[in-house]
Amino acid sequence: ADAPKAPAGKVDGQYIQANAAHTREWPSYGLDYAETRFSKLKQIHAGNVRELGLVWSYDLESTRGVEATPLVVDGVMYVTAPWSVVHAVDVRTGKRLWTHDPKVDRSQAYKGCCDVVNRGVALWQGRVYVAAYDGRLIALDAASGKVLWEKDTLIDRKRSYTVTGAPRVFKGKVIIGNGGAEFGVRGYITAYDAVSGDQKWRWFTVPGDPSKPFEDESMAAAAKTWDPRGKYWESGGGGTVWNSMVFDPELNLMYVGTGNGSPWSHAKRSPAGGDNLYLGSIVALNPDTGKYVWHYQETPGDNWDYTSVQDLILADLKIDGQLRKVVMHAPKNGFFFVVDRTNGKFISAKNFVDVNWASGYDKKGRPIEVAGARDRSKPYDSVPGPFGAHNWHSMSFNPELGLAYIPAQNVPLTLGEDPSWQKHGSNVAGQPMSGTGWNTGMTINAQPPTSKAFGRLIAWDPVQQKEVWRQEHAAPWNGGTLTTAGGLVFQGTADGRFVAYHAKTGERLWESPTGTGVVAAPITYEVDGRQYVSIAVGWGGVFGLFQRATDRATPGTVYTFAVGGKAAMPAFAKYPLGDLVAGVSYDPAHVQEGTALYVSHCVFCHGVPGVDRGGNIPNLGYSSPKILRHLDRWVFKGPAMGKGMPDFTGKLTPEQVEKIKAFVQGTADAIRPKP
Numbered sequence: 001a002d003a004p005k006a007p008a009g010k011v012d013g014q015y016i017q018a019n020a021a022h023t024r025e026w027p028s029y030g031l032d033y034a035e036t037r038f039s040k041l042k043q044i045h046a047g048n049v050r051e052l053g054l055v056w057s058y059d060l061e062s063t064r065g066v067e068a069t070p071l072v073v074d075g076v077m078y079v080t081a082p083w084s085v086v087h088a089v090d091v092r093t094g095k096r097l098w099t100h101d102p103k104v105d106r107s108q109a110y111k112g113c114c115d116v117v118n119r120g121v122a123l124w125q126g127r128v129y130v131a132a133y134d135g136r137l138i139a140l141d142a143a144s145g146k147v148l149w150e151k152d153t154l155i156d157r158k159r160s161y162t163v164t165g166a167p168r169v170f171k172g173k174v175i176i177g178n179g180g181a182e183f184g185v186r187g188y189i190t191a192y193d194a195v196s197g198d199q200k201w202r203w204f205t206v207p208g209d210p211s212k213p214f215e216d217e218s219m220a221a222a223a224k225t226w227d228p229r230g231k232y233w234e235s236g237g238g239g240t241v242w243n244s245m246v247f248d249p250e251l252n253l254m255y256v257g258t259g260n261g262s263p264w265s266h267a268k269r270s271p272a273g274g275d276n277l278y279l280g281s282i283v284a285l286n287p288d289t290g291k292y293v294w295h296y297q298e299t300p301g302d303n304w305d306y307t308s309v310q311d312l313i314l315a316d317l318k319i320d321g322q323l324r325k326v327v328m329h330a331p332k333n334g335f336f337f338v339v340d341r342t343n344g345k346f347i348s349a350k351n352f353v354d355v356n357w358a359s360g361y362d363k364k365g366r367p368i369e370v371a372g373a374r375d376r377s378k379p380y381d382s383v384p385g386p387f388g389a390h391n392w393h394s395m396s397f398n399p400e401l402g403l404a405y406i407p408a409q410n411v412p413l414t415l416g417e418d419p420s421w422q423k424h425g426s427n428v429a430g431q432p433m434s435g436t437g438w439n440t441g442m443t444i445n446a447q448p449p450t451s452k453a454f455g456r457l458i459a460w461d462p463v464q465q466k467e468v469w470r471q472e473h474a475a476p477w478n479g480g481t482l483t484t485a486g487g488l489v490f491q492g493t494a495d496g497r498f499v500a501y502h503a504k505t506g507e508r509l510w511e512s513p514t515g516t517g518v519v520a521a522p523i524t525y526e527v528d529g530r531q532y533v534s535i536a537v538g539w540g541g542v543f544g545l546f547q548r549a550t551d552r553a554t555p556g557t558v559y560t561f562a563v564g565g566k567a568a569m570p571a572f573a574k575y576p577l578g579d580l581v582a583g584v585s586y587d588p589a590h591v592q593e594g595t596a597l598y599v600s601h602c603v604f605c606h607g608v609p610g611v612d613r614g615g616n617i618p619n620l621g622y623s624s625p626k627i628l629r630h631l632d633r634w635v636f637k638g639p640a641m642g643k644g645m646p647d648f649t650g651k652l653t654p655e656q657v658e659k660i661k662a663f664v665q666g667t668a669d670a671i672r673p674k675p
């Protein structure tokens, strides 16, 4: 088929590379192929950023997490809302041009670990590509939003695969991975022809059943690092590519970050140990063929849910007097990595937050593990925890200052070996979220963690491997970053602010309220000679399901700012938090069993009753007595199924729901301040 005419008809590889020289538009996820999120625009700078004002706001009509980086080309913004809904917006007016809702089955939300989020679209020759939560890759006509083609990217619909990441287009191929390593899947990525949608190649990240032929040599090599007695192929092995992909056209290499092991427990996956390639790695592939070229493994034998899918940034850095082509990375495990991207050779690594699992990396690039860091005989508060020292919230790199801006954090959590684990998954009361298919092989918070929660913006010098400045935030789970030639860093925060900092000093120069908390990254672009800054807002993602740092509700909204903007901010509704639930009758003898059932069916979405205060999903400790009294009506084909609540028919019995009710009311009674 011929490429549809404009809008975005001109976007191809040449265009994306040419745009990188002036960055007037924002045509791909990380702005350029290197995903620096460094804009050369400097109309907005440290001297006038205080005059930034709202130009327009756009209602995404959503209540769940908004993680999208919007793309802007030819005065049109393409941005995604939860449930993989695409919106095209006229950036001159802030008015809707079209939307496309792929109609993901809302009752299937539980198949993903971490909210029904979507990180954005890709553009290519007049087409918009979105990867739907249910695993479909969809090509839309950029002019109308009409579907051009749809491909099912999943190899096994019985497994809990979901897609949250933004596709990328390299050399005319749309590339997409998936998530699911908390449930039991085998990671892979697939490339499709951008025009026809035909599959071009697929690369698996971990080996399959070794009694069958390996797909390629990289799988044969990887299998040597897994113990077949663990029958890891039955639980999938993990290594999902759910976020980061970058491209170096000059070297003709693309780079992906791979995820954690499935199950989390190393001993259960691979009893004799082993590195378990290619978990927790940066892998270089040939973008034409999908053939493995090299890897560098950041977390050998992952036992902590240490994904390496955090965004990768390519840069040329002068190290020891030599200009090196590097890839920079700040994965969950808390170390900042600089790796030679021509060959995968380790250059340096240094922890950017306090960590307690490794004391550093040796010259060869292997972590020096702390004694006991793998011992799960007792629950262990590993720092960073599974939320990561840095999650998917995008890092940026300012080449003029040589600084990377990392949204860093700690979310305390304890992990312990789960003796009730079964390879094929099992619904065991007390096993975290096993009722919805989670299968990590670990207990979570069987003992309360002792480490401290924090959120922090860190300016990091990758050559010196040291922090240059930091800003402490009110809570973990803050937004991605953007940096500009105007000497600025922009970041949204969990406590509902959009802030501009001085890129060199960290001084806070400007901020605007955003109502709800921000998790996505801002962008900047120029239209009709005027520079704009936009950010998509909507509290959520895995941490935002059950916790929050504002007292505001979570409507998805895009804000666009410019110097002299005078539009009024929309009113921010208060979060509808009721009183601690009271007066629902229950049998106290049910509380103990109810606790275990709550852990295996409810806790990762609804949080701890009365203790957490609800994120974009309500906390049951603050529900009305009427709802709690009739909990069975919500649990079995309930009215919230259209909003993402699973149907627990056949998974829970009415008697078990009575016990969960007893736990919720019992906990609310136990924590209620005594008069």
Ligand SMILES: O=C(O)c1cc(C(=O)O)c2c(n1)C(=O)C(=O)c1cc(C(=O)O)[nH]c1-2
Pocket: 067, 112, 113, 114, 115, 117, 162, 163, 164, 165, 178, 179, 180, 181, 182, 240, 242, 259, 260, 305, 307, 386, 387, 391, 392, 540, 541, 542, 543
């Ligand atoms: O292992 C996986 O397959 C997988 C997938 C995803 C995802 O697709 O969003 C997340 C994670 N893991 C994960 O570990 C994690 O912390 C996480 C946070 C988020 C989010 O969007 O807030 N997704 C994911």
Ligand SMILES: [Ca+2]
Pocket: 181, 182, 259, 260, 305, 307
């Ligand atoms: Ca994971």
